[in-house]
Amino acid sequence: QLQLQESGPRLVKPSETLSLTCTVSGGSISSSGYYWGWIRQPPGKGLEWIANIYYSGITYFNPSLKSRVTISVDTSKNQFSLKLSSVTAADTAVYYCARQGVTMFGVVSLCDYWGQGTLVTVSS
């Protein structure tokens, strides 16, 4: 059974960089046809896609966050990571990592496996 687990600091100061890692177990991050994504959910609000990455390094970003986001993959550790720079209180959210499948038209969409999520609070 594939499992994803987020890890990283739970408290980040304004203007600093949020860094999270997702460790994949029970399967290979290099599996063909799957991307690995980050999605966040501010307290009491809906889901927002941040970015995703293929094991080869192909990346896609939400345009509203692209200038502040870095996503990377480490196939040797079966991990992928997110960095979000210049954070503000608006970036306070539960951050989820997920496996995303490629559906018809060849677009990255479906999230079939999710991590449990980690609440990151931006506060001084």
Add this chain to the structure above:
Amino acid sequence: QSALTQSPSVSGAPGQRVTISCTGSSSNIGAGYDVHWYQQLPGTAPKLLIYPNNNRPSGVPDRFSASKSGTSASLAITGLQAEDEADYYCHSYDNILSGSVFGGGTKLTVL
């Protein structure tokens, strides 16, 4: 606001049928992209509920079904049970965003 629009809440009595709608545009649902549905129980991560052609992951009962028409999609739940009380999200691809878009979520209350 979310690129996909969902009603904030819906309710129904045990045993009843409810539907949750998801309205998009010509750059996502209307362009023919797949729509997926997730169930989020309080304090937990979203769980995939339905994916294209009414496929359901193992363990999801057939009381859950989905449909799509034009720029909208809907999730139907029949034989409502107390355990169905949760937030439900629709999800698709948007070719302007070049990425995933989610609905704002619908809170289902079982009366």
